[in-house]
Amino acid sequence: MARAHFAYFHPFEIRFSEVDMHGHVFNGRYLDFFDTAVTGFLVARGCDEILSVDGAGNGVDMADAAAPVYFVRRAGVEFLAPVRFRQRVEVAVGIARMGRSSLSFALEVHGEGEDAPRACGEIVWVAVDRATGRSAALPASLRDKLAPALLPQDAAPASGGA
Structure with missing residues (x-):
């Protein structure tokens, strides 16, 4: 997926506690x-109800008894290049697909200012009736x-997976 297709990027700086014995x-x-x-991403899109928070980010029980809850159905990562201690990265988030009851989030990890992803992945959520x-x-x-935030369906993923 081209970086330009994503409208949301979440910044991180890699902490020492996040690296393994190989240094990545x-x-x-x-x-x-x-x-x-x-x-x-969901907060930025105004989806507070899905997170059970109010507009100020305060945790509250906003759940309508008829509103679904969301569970992770699948999560995966494809590793393309290492990320190391103190490196600044941005995680790009977009919607790969919206089904009747599911959401597929497309994700890519980019080094700050880099076009090529260092990792890409997908998380699939399923809406579930509470009762x-x-x-x-x-x-x-x-x-x-x-x-x-739907990504173009004809855009190829960064590599063969995700």
């Missing part, structure tokens, strides 16, 4: 970066907020 970011930390970046535990349709209000 421990592989499990990428999912932490993705989770943090997705949250920032039945079965999949539920994505609310129209959420679709409206996320539709502008």
Whole structure:
């Protein structure tokens, strides 16, 4: 995916606690970066209801009993180039797909100012009905907020995976 297709980038500076004995970011930390970046993306898009927070970011029970909850169905990372201690990176977030009940977030880790990603991945969420535990349709209000962030379907991923 071209960096230009993404409208949201979440910055990070790599801390010493995030690197492994080989001197690069421990592989499990990428999912932490993705989770943090997705949250920032949703806040930036005004999707406070999906995060159960109010407009000021205060944790509250805003959940309408009829509103779905969201669970991670799948998460994956493809590692393309190392990221090291004190390096500044940006995680690009966009919507790869919106199904009836699922959201697929496309993610790429870029070194600050770099066009080529160092890692790419996908997180898939599924909306679930609170009462039945079965999949539920994505609310129209959420679709409206996320539709502008849909990535072009004909754009190729950064590499063969994700």
